[in-house]
Amino acid sequence: MEQLLTKAKKPIFHSLKLTKKERLTKTTFLLEFEIPEHLKENYRFNSGQFVSFKSQFSGSEVLKDYSITSAPFEKQLSLGIKIGEDGSFTDFLIKNVQVGYSIELSEPRGRFTLNSKPNEHRTILGFAAGIGITPILSHLKNIMHEEPRTRFFLFFGNSYSNEIPFKKELDALLHQFQNRLQIYYFFSKESVSQLFSGRLNAEKLHLIINQFLHLDDTDEESTIWDAVDEILICGPGEMIKSLANESHKRGIPKKNIHFELFESFNEDIYESEIEFPLIENIDVSFQLYGENYQTKLQNNKYKLLQQLLEQGFKVPYSCKSGICGICECKLEEGEIELLENEYLTEKEEQSGRILACQTVVLSKKIKVNFDEV
Numbered sequence: 001m002e003q004l005l006t007k008a009k010k011p012i013f014h015s016l017k018l019t020k021k022e023r024l025t026k027t028t029f030l031l032e033f034e035i036p037e038h039l040k041e042n043y044r045f046n047s048g049q050f051v052s053f054k055s056q057f058s059g060s061e062v063l064k065d066y067s068i069t070s071a072p073f074e075k076q077l078s079l080g081i082k083i084g085e086d087g088s089f090t091d092f093l094i095k096n097v098q099v100g101y102s103i104e105l106s107e108p109r110g111r112f113t114l115n116s117k118p119n120e121h122r123t124i125l126g127f128a129a130g131i132g133i134t135p136i137l138s139h140l141k142n143i144m145h146e147e148p149r150t151r152f153f154l155f156f157g158n159s160y161s162n163e164i165p166f167k168k169e170l171d172a173l174l175h176q177f178q179n180r181l182q183i184y185y186f187f188s189k190e191s192v193s194q195l196f197s198g199r200l201n202a203e204k205l206h207l208i209i210n211q212f213l214h215l216d217d218t219d220e221e222s223t224i225w226d227a228v229d230e231i232l233i234c235g236p237g238e239m240i241k242s243l244a245n246e247s248h249k250r251g252i253p254k255k256n257i258h259f260e261l262f263e264s265f266n267e268d269i270y271e272s273e274i275e276f277p278l279i280e281n282i283d284v285s286f287q288l289y290g291e292n293y294q295t296k297l298q299n300n301k302y303k304l305l306q307q308l309l310e311q312g313f314k315v316p317y318s319c320k321s322g323i324c325g326i327c328e329c330k331l332e333e334g335e336i337e338l339l340e341n342e343y344l345t346e347k348e349e350q351s352g353r354i355l356a357c358q359t360v361v362l363s364k365k366i367k368v369n370f371d372e373v
């Protein structure tokens with residue numbers, strides 16, 4: 001079965017030596033790995049990407065994804081890890097893996113990335129919760145380094161003020177880039193003020209807009225919000241859903257709102273506004289990682305990816321909003337409507353390629369192939 005996996009979706013692993021293990025807060029760690037010279041090209045990464053750990057755990061093979069926190073120019077591979085409950089894989093990893101040990105780590109993957117635009121003067125907003133700061137920190141460092149005129153506003157939520165991962169590094173960045181970088185901290189379990197207490201969500205975004213992004217000092221007529229070019233969000237699904245929808249309502253195109261879920265989330269990020277004729281008892285057959293599957297969808301009220309995930313199929317996804325292309329597959333039989341597509345070209349669409357996260361099924365039977373892309 002291994003050989004049948006598609007190159008694009010199958011992670012490629014190498015054994016890498018752990019060179020640094022540092023506690024950041026009570027529940028978070030930084031891990032750093034040495035990349036041998038002959039693997040340098042394989043581990044070239046973009047900010048926002050992740051790697052997967054492969055290990056035997058409780059009698060079976062476990063794969064876990066962790067975002068990279070270093071920036072490409074730093075020439076090292078560092079990860080931010082949050083420890084789970086006692087007995088979880090991350091608990092096992094942190095307790096048992098010491099500096100000098102080798103670990104099976106995949107080559108970098110993922111599409112939570114941005115193209116650098118060194119000649120532009122951009123405004124980028126970053127929203128992170130807890131260890132969700134990991135890929136955002138990589139972006140922040142990369143943008144400050146690659147784009148000398150771009151400014152970055154970071155809104156960072158944590159439970160308590162003494163539990164902020166990467167605080168020292170953020171303080172140093174703030175000091176170094178004080179003219180272009182602003183960082184605001186929010187605490188969900190600590191009472192600070194109406195603005196800075198509570199979770200990052202749409203309501204908080206209103207306050208942020210009114211108080212920080214109200215007037216743009218580079219243009220008295222407009223607000224900083226009008227100048228926003230890109231938004232990066234990393235945290236739990238509910239937070240992403242709330243902030244992404246609010247940002248979109250404020251006029252930011254979906255293609256400029258980038259997000260990375262750090263836990264599974266079965267809901268759609270953006271709700272569909274179109275109503276389709278109801279079709280029930282839909283037969284679905286699909287190929288994924290070389291295996292053929294048959295299942296039934298109760299109806300077409302929810303999109304294909306969402307329904308397959310709810311049934312427990314490990315279909316790959318990231319953005320769930322038609323942007324990253326990770327859920328791309330080929331439609332081999334049946335009719336569908338593709339709601340949002342910021343990824344496929346017209347030619348690719350015409351050749352039958354679709355995005356499962358944006359697919360509404362419009363026939364009683366459908367056949368798709370996730371390996372054939």
Ligand code: FES
Pocket residue numbers: 316317318319320321322323324325326327328343355356357358
């Ligand atoms: S999950 Fe990103 S396009 Fe479908």
